[in-house]
Amino acid sequence: xxxxxxxxxxxxxxxxxxxxxxxxxxxxxxxxxxxxxxxxxxxxxxxxxxxxxxxxxxxxxxxxxxxxxxxxxxxxxxxxxxxxxxxxxxxxxxxxxxxxxxxxxxxxxxxxxxxxxxxxxxxxxxxxxxxxxxxxxxxxxxxxxxxxxxxxxxxxxxxxxxxxxxxxxxxxxxxxxxxxxxxxxxxxxxxxxxxxxxxxxxxxxxxxxxxxxxxxxxxxxxxxxxxxxxxxxxxxxxxxxxxxxxxxxxxxxxxxxxxxxxxxxxxxxxxxxxxxxxxxxxxxxxxxxxxxxxxxxxxxxxxxxxxxxxxxxxxxxxxxxxxxxxxxxxxxxxxxxxxxxxxxxxxxxxxxxxxxxxxxxxxxxxxxxxxxxxxxxx
Amino acid sequence: xxxxxxxxxxxxxxxxxxxxxxxxxxxxxxxxxxxxxxxxxxxxxxxxxxxxxxxxxxxxxxxxxxxxxxxxxxxxxxxxxxxxxxxxxxxxxxxxxxxxxxxxxxxxxxxxxxxxxxxxxxxxxxxxxxxxxxxxxxxxxxxxxxxxxxxxxxxxxxxxxxxxxxxxxxxxxxxxxxxxxxxxxxxxxxxxxxxxxxxxxxxxxxxxxxxxxxxxxxxxxxxxxxxxxxxxxxxxxxxxxxxxxxxxxxxxxxxxxxxxxxxxxxxxxxxxxxxxxxxxxxxxxxxxxxxxxxxxxxxxxxxxxxxxxxxxxxxxxxxxxxxxxxxxxxxxxxxxxxxxxxxxxxxxxxxxxxxxxxxxxxxxxxxxxxxxxxxxxxxxxxxxxxxxxxxxxxxxxxxxxxxxxxx
Amino acid sequence: xxxxxxxxxxxxxxxxxxxxxxxxxxxxxxxxxxxxxxxxxxxxxxxxxxxxxxxxxxxxxxxxxxxxxxxxxxxxxxxxxxxxxxxxxxx
Numbered sequence: 006x007x008x009x010x011x012x013x014x015x016x017x018x019x020x021x022x023x024x025x026x027x028x029x030x031x032x033x034x035x036x037x038x039x040x041x042x043x044x045x046x047x048x049x050x051x052x053x054x055x056x057x058x059x060x061x062x063x064x065x066x067x068x069x070x071x072x073x074x075x076x077x078x079x080x081x082x083x084x085x086x087x088x089x090x091x092x093x094x095x096x097x098x099x100x101x102x103x104x105x106x107x108x109x110x111x112x113x114x115x116x117x118x119x120x121x122x123x124x125x126x127x128x129x130x131x132x133x134x135x136x137x138x139x140x141x142x143x144x145x146x147x148x149x150x151x152x153x154x155x156x157x158x159x160x161x162x163x164x165x166x167x168x169x170x171x172x173x174x175x176x177x178x179x180x181x182x183x184x185x186x187x188x189x190x191x192x193x194x195x196x197x198x199x200x201x202x203x204x205x206x207x208x209x210x211x212x213x214x215x216x217x218x219x220x221x222x223x224x225x226x227x228x229x230x231x232x233x234x235x236x237x238x239x240x241x242x243x244x245x246x247x248x249x250x251x252x253x254x255x256x257x258x259x260x261x262x263x264x265x266x267x268x269x270x271x272x273x274x275x276x277x278x279x280x281x282x283x284x285x286x287x288x289x290x291x292x293x294x295x296x297x298x299x300x301x302x303x304x305x306x307x308x309x310x311x312x313x314x315x316x317x318x319x320x321x322x323x324x325x326x327x328x329x330x331x332x333x334x335x336x337x338x339x340x341x342x343x344x345x346x347x348x349x350x351x352x353x354x355x356x357x358x359x360x361x362x363x364x365x366x367x368x369x370x371x372x373x374x375x376x377x378x379x380x381x382x383x
Numbered sequence: 384x385x386x387x388x389x390x391x392x393x394x395x396x397x398x399x400x401x402x403x404x405x406x407x408x409x410x411x412x413x414x415x416x417x418x419x420x421x422x423x424x425x426x427x428x429x430x431x432x433x434x435x436x437x438x439x440x441x442x443x444x445x446x447x448x449x450x451x452x453x454x455x456x457x458x459x460x461x462x463x464x465x466x467x468x469x470x471x472x473x474x475x476x477x478x479x480x481x482x483x484x485x486x487x488x489x490x491x492x493x494x495x496x497x498x499x500x501x502x503x504x505x506x507x508x509x510x511x512x513x514x515x516x517x518x519x520x521x522x523x524x525x526x527x528x529x530x531x532x533x534x535x536x537x538x539x540x541x542x543x544x545x546x547x548x549x550x551x552x553x554x555x556x557x558x559x560x561x562x563x564x565x566x567x568x569x570x571x572x573x574x575x576x577x578x579x580x581x582x583x584x585x586x587x588x589x590x591x592x593x594x595x596x597x598x599x600x601x602x603x604x605x606x607x608x609x610x611x612x613x614x615x616x617x618x619x620x621x622x623x624x625x626x627x628x629x630x631x632x633x634x635x636x637x638x639x640x641x642x643x644x645x646x647x648x649x650x651x652x653x654x655x656x657x658x659x660x661x662x663x664x665x666x667x668x669x670x671x672x673x674x675x676x677x678x679x680x681x682x683x684x685x686x687x688x689x690x691x692x693x694x695x696x697x698x699x700x701x702x703x704x705x706x707x708x709x710x711x712x713x714x715x716x717x718x719x720x721x722x723x724x725x726x727x728x729x730x731x732x733x734x735x736x737x738x739x740x741x742x743x744x745x746x747x748x749x750x751x752x753x754x755x756x757x758x759x760x761x762x763x764x765x766x767x768x769x770x771x772x773x774x775x776x777x778x779x780x781x782x783x784x785x786x787x788x789x790x
Numbered sequence: 791x792x793x794x795x796x797x798x799x800x801x802x803x804x805x806x807x808x809x810x811x812x813x814x815x816x817x818x819x820x821x822x823x824x825x826x827x828x829x830x831x832x833x834x835x836x837x838x839x840x841x842x843x844x845x846x847x848x849x850x851x852x853x854x855x856x857x858x859x860x861x862x863x864x865x866x867x868x869x870x871x872x873x874x875x876x877x878x879x880x881x
Contacts, residue, residue: 062513084815087815113646117644121526122524122526123496123497123524123525123526124496124547126501126524129495129501129583130501130504130505130508132583132586132587133501133502133505133581133583134505134508134509135583136582136583136585136586137505137506137509137582139847140431141431142430142431142582142586143431143432143433143586143589143590144590144843144847145586146590146840146843146844147587147590147836147839147843148813148836148837148839148840150588150590150591151650151778153495153583154495154549154777154778155493155494155526155549156547156548156549156776156778156780157778159548159778159780160644160649160779160780161649161778163645163646163778163779164646164648164649164779166646167646168644169643169644169645169646169656170643171643171644172548172642172643172644172778172779172780173546173548173555173642173780174546174548174549175544175547176496176526176529176545176547177527177544177545178525178527180527181527184544188544191563191566192642194562195562197641197642197643211513212508212513215513215514216516216521216524219514219517220518220519220521220522221518222522260541260542260543260544261541261542262488262531262534262535262539262541271540366527366531368528368535369534370527370531370543590839591836591839592855592858651834651835
């Protein structure tokens with residue numbers, strides 16, 4: 006290795022983490038609509054709504070968690086809703102709730118960063134099924150075609166709210182939340198938008214539930230869930246300048262990739278990096294929000310990684326949002342954050358919270374976001 | 384403009400898996416010759432479809448290209464992406480240990496993710512119900528596995544991000560890789576995209592009236608639509624200083640990019656919004672319209688796209704629209720990989736000195752207005768210095784990258 | 791167009807009406823023979839294609855895509871469908 010390359014290798018991360026202010030939250034979960042309902046359910050251990058979403062197919066025999074009432078007519082409108090699949094409706098409802106929680110309307114230099122895994126697997130697989138079932142394979146409904154494309158929900162959110170900033174859809178699965186926040190921070194830094202709606206969405210469908218059921222990736226008693234969560238974020242300095250109060254700050258969002266036999270060490274490593282880049286020490290962490298509850302084998306990997314990173318036992322407050330909402334795949338990450346914020350509100354906490362939010366995929370992706378309430382929040 | 388202290392970013396390795404060949408040399412030779420490599424579809428049963436041509440990668444053998452990951456565990460798009468990434472690293476003359484030992488990651492774009500895996504499962508559903516889904520195959524469905532396959536194949540420990548912004552996704556990916564390398568978050572990024580041919584998109588595009596019968600002829604008066612296609616593409620992105628220090632061949636410098644959203648309609652692009660995206664990309668790259676020597680068009684071959692794209696270019700360039708061509712005329716619309724293939728051919732155009740052609744143009748559509756030069760036929764020798772690469776998508780997701788000849 | 795010998799049955803005609811009402815989300819009274827899908831009923835080209843697609847599927851006819859421009863109101867749809875029925879039920 007030449008000296009020049011050795012020097013180049015030595016240039017470790019120089020970028021200071023740009024803190025983001027979370028100024029509003031919109032959630033649609035099996036606890037109901039809104040952050041308060043989620044915070045109460047998580048705080049008081051109230052299980053989420055457990056009825057299946059009706060479709061043409063029967064879901065597998067296992068517990069489910071679904072959003073009880075999307076109130077679409079009231080929150081999205083009546084016209085043009087007919088073609089929107091449940092993924093898009095969940096995303097639109099969560100955005101509506103987030104926007105309604107704002108004092109003033111968002112400008113058109115607002116963008117959207119939305120996490121998914123496959124888009125609506127019900128929409129794409131049903132569309133594919135239609136090509137097999139129809140007398141001629143092309144006798145499909147053209148108006149449903151956009152639903153089969155993964156960026157449908159983000160596009161509809163932009164159209165319905167006139168948001169012309171960056172519009173990104175990330176197929177991150179369980180990592181989508183932390184990836185979306187990382188992507189958002191960079192997009193804000195680059196000026197692709199002034200403010201962003203950062204979210205994750207996952208719908209319940211028989212197709213998806215059978216997929217989980219057959220994959221063996223969930224414990225037998227782990228419910229398949231659904232939900233959407235959207236955070237309104239902007240650079241903390243911009244929120245302060247505009248006098249917009251923040252619910253919390255997003256500090257570091259780190260991701261990495263580990264070999265399958267080194268997932269715990271890989272996750273511990275990104276948690277450590279995330280804390281360092283956030284200027285935090287393990288002793289300051291008050292809360293961890295787990296992403297692997299109910300995921301066979303991975304739940305123990307996650308807890309071991311946190312033990313490694315935090316130097317021993319988990320902190321006093323351990324949030325397991327999936328006990329309320331079920332397995333929400335690409336909505337998990339942002340729901341884990343929303344659950345912390347909802348819980349902090351529910352318990353009346355106004356200062357001093359620092360949360361580590363972990364994400365893990367059996368494929369090797371590991372991620373961690375750090376959220377805090379450090380004052381002054383402005 | 385780049386942030387103060389930002390590093391210059393260059394592209395030093397190229398990998399392609401496409402109907403026009405595997406590897407950048409075969410791909411480039413095919414494109415330069417203006418060869419059309421779309422063909423009758425073999426990948427799925429086309430019975431009952433009036434239009435049956437596509438840009439398929441026939442007889443793709445992932446085992447011939449992949450060294451670490453086991454192809455059977457992954458979907459076709461992941462195989463395309465990982466193979467293209469492996470080829471890009473070899474092309475960059477970078478050792479596995481040098482890459483894996485640095486802060487290296489991947490960012491890949493896609494439209495339909497692992498659509499071929501989803502259709503495998505749909506056929507199981509059709510035959511025996513959802514209860515018969517193959518659990519192992521279900522594990523290959525998440526689109527995020529496209530970037531995960533790249534990291535697994537190359538042993539990378541950095542970010543593995545899959546962007547699902549449909550048909551402009553690779554340009555989003557290249558823009559993101561540029562930011563990560565420029566800001567010092569990463570030292571090497573594999574940027575690109577992958578998609579697989581599938582029935583549902585073929586049916587959907589046909590139903591929209593957007594699918595050509597046999598030939599995709601962008602900018603031609605008689606163009607009749609797109610041809611669906613598949614493939615994988617990867618570009619190795621690294622800091623300029625590092626590339627120079629290791630004596631790497633530099634294909635091109637990434638000068639800047641822009642992304643925005645029409646926020647108007649899911650399937651109809653908006654010329655004013657695209658024009659704004661072009662202007663913003665120029666600002667990002669620190670160039671003016673006069674500096675642009677060539678536009679690698681989104682150029683799908685639908686009447687709407689080409690008219691919108693030319694109108695947007697006219698708004699920015701006035702009557703001096705640079706030569707503007709579409710490689711989709713040869714390989715079809717590779718969806719999430721499309722703007723990645725565009726970026727790849729832009730690199731080769733800058734490095735070897737030519738303008739990529741549009742195949743099949745017999746008469747430039749007069750309705751597009753004067754001064755449209757689609758570089759008809761075969762590649763034209765030229766010395767482009769700054770080029771612009773277009774990607775537009777469902778949902779009004781526009782992304783434009785600006786590349787410059789290495790200096 | 792007037793030279794067609796085929797005419798729509800009452801059932802086919804009401805099928806066409808129903809399809810249009812459903813796709814454009816209209817009440818019975820809003821749709822007249824000549825009210826414009828685009829100007830009067832906020833349709834876009836995707837919805838126009840959906841009307842064409844639904845007619846092909848439900849009536850078992852094949853309609854060439856370039857007939858879309860004629861299908862701007864109910865009378866236009868009737869004319870195109872009449873012609874397509876006259877041309878045979880399949881291409």
